[in-house]
Amino acid sequence: MELQEFITNFANQFEETDSSVFTKDTVFKNLDEWSSLMALSIIAMCDEAYDVTLKGDDISNSNTIEDLFNLVKSRA
Amino acid sequence: MAYLGVKNVEIKGIAACVPKLSEENITSTVFPTSEDAIKFITSTGVERRRIADSETTTSDLCYLAAERLISDLNWDKESIDCLILVTQSPDYILPATSCVLQHRLKLKEECYALDISLGCSGWVYGMSVITNLISSGSFKRGLFLCGETALKFASHSDKSTWPLFGDAGTCVALEYSINANEIYFHLATDGSGYQAIIIPDGGYRNPFSLNSLSYYQAEEGINRNNLHTIMNGMDVFAFGISKAPESVKNLCSYFSIDQNIIDYYTFHQANFFMNEKIRKKLKLPEDKVVYSLKDYGNTSCASIPLTLVSQLKNELERNKLRHIACGFGVGLSWGSVYFETDKIVCSELIEY
Numbered sequence: 001m002e003l004q005e006f007i008t009n010f011a012n013q014f015e016e017t018d019s020s021v022f023t024k025d026t027v028f029k030n031l032d033e034w035s036s037l038m039a040l041s042i043i044a045m046c047d048e049a050y051d052v053t054l055k056g057d058d059i060s061n062s063n064t065i066e067d068l069f070n071l072v073k074s075r076a
Numbered sequence: 077m078a079y080l081g082v083k084n085v086e087i088k089g090i091a092a093c094v095p096k097l098s099e100e101n102i103t104s105t106v107f108p109t110s111e112d113a114i115k116f117i118t119s120t121g122v123e124r125r126r127i128a129d130s131e132t133t134t135s136d137l138c139y140l141a142a143e144r145l146i147s148d149l150n151w152d153k154e155s156i157d158c159l160i161l162v163t164q165s166p167d168y169i170l171p172a173t174s175c176v177l178q179h180r181l182k183l184k185e186e187c188y189a190l191d192i193s194l195g196c197s198g199w200v201y202g203m204s205v206i207t208n209l210i211s212s213g214s215f216k217r218g219l220f221l222c223g224e225t226a227l228k229f230a231s232h233s234d235k236s237t238w239p240l241f242g243d244a245g246t247c248v249a250l251e252y253s254i255n256a257n258e259i260y261f262h263l264a265t266d267g268s269g270y271q272a273i274i275i276p277d278g279g280y281r282n283p284f285s286l287n288s289l290s291y292y293q294a295e296e297g298i299n300r301n302n303l304h305t306i307m308n309g310m311d312v313f314a315f316g317i318s319k320a321p322e323s324v325k326n327l328c329s330y331f332s333i334d335q336n337i338i339d340y341y342t343f344h345q346a347n348f349f350m351n352e353k354i355r356k357k358l359k360l361p362e363d364k365v366v367y368s369l370k371d372y373g374n375t376s377c378a379s380i381p382l383t384l385v386s387q388l389k390n391e392l393e394r395n396k397l398r399h400i401a402c403g404f405g406v407g408l409s410w411g412s413v414y415f416e417t418d419k420i421v422c423s424e425l426i427e428y
Binding site: 047054 | 115119308309310311313314315317318349350353357
């Protein structure tokens with residue numbers, strides 16, 4: 001799995017945040033649009049696109065999009 | 077592989093009872109702002125829920141559903157051989173509430189009564205138990221009660237549980253019949269997730285103490301004590317969207333059920349966002365998937381029968397239908413069932 005594709009999939013969950021904002025170093029919990037519902041969308045995206053089931057702690061313990069990417073990649 | 081096929085049992089009728097009192101989420105004080113309320117309603121789909129008053133328990137709601145159904149079916153109470161109650165809000169720690177209900181319903185002494193402690197998966201599990209009891213023909217008729225008053229242990233100041241859950245009691249009547257079509261089950265458990273939905277105190281692992289009553293803030297908008305339900309929404313969501321579709325798929329492939337012949341899919345009413353993910357993963361058309369959570373919220377083990385009664389009454393009474401139902405949640409525990417109904421008795425939804 002590719003980092004760039006993961007970032008695009010991640011960005012696609014957001015409606016108000018411009019896709020140019022998202023990089024591997026984005027601290028996603030600092031984004032204005034981040035919410036508990038957005039966390040669920042990310043969990044669903046990882047389930048659908050990579051067949052990886054994330055836990056709440058996985059989201060809580062990740063800071064950047066790359067952190068999450070590495071986690072998903074290790075389980076895909 | 078936890079698959080079961082059960083022969084010789086027919087569903088004869090179904091009934092449900094909800095409390096009269098309804099709370100609107102749009103005006104609920106659990107939300108700091110009305111914008112929060114709108115966001116919650118948009119994602120969960122829950123607009124209002126029924127709340128049992130302080131004197132009404134799960135067994136009261138189930139009792140009323142059972143009495144109405146027995147009367148609508150014109151059943152002689154002497155003919156009822158077993159009673160099962162699924163709930164996590166029993167009347168007492170002991171005795172079992174099913175014993176209390178056997179007496180209150182004036183069922184005969186030669187009656188098998190059993191409580192089962194399960195939540196959102198409880199209707200499917202309970203069905204697997206009562207159908208197997210009846211299948212051999214020794215028991216001719218049974219009552220399967222399923223109910224919850226989850227709001228009794230949800231914190232009024234927890235925006236993740238209070239506006240989501242609702243109270244309800246239900247009853248299904250089953251009968252031995254050699255002409256019945258087989259009922260199929262898939263059932264599963266993952267106890268490693270036991271903390272995903274939990275009431276920490278008040279059992280015997282963490283007995284009730286004065287500390288149990290101390291409120292703490294888990295996060296903004298979530299204030300509760302250890303006698304309240306704690307729900308890890310993210311874990312439950314991740315579990316639901318992966319295991320519920322998998323269970324339905326497993327059921328269909330193991331028993332060679334063509335998904336297209338199913339008239340209605342009734343899922344546990346977890347929340348709209350999660351249930352729609354499940355529906356889309358299974359590629360099910362919208363008109364085959366039934367919802368009741370807008371008006372009743374998540375009623376735990378009662379949500380499948382309550383959805384059938386509140387949304388499909390006419391269909392159940394007039395047509396022969398093929399169903400798949402799927403329950404998933406606290407435990408973690410989940411399961412799916414295939415069953416048929418042939419012009420069954422569906423009592424008018426009772427309000428109490």
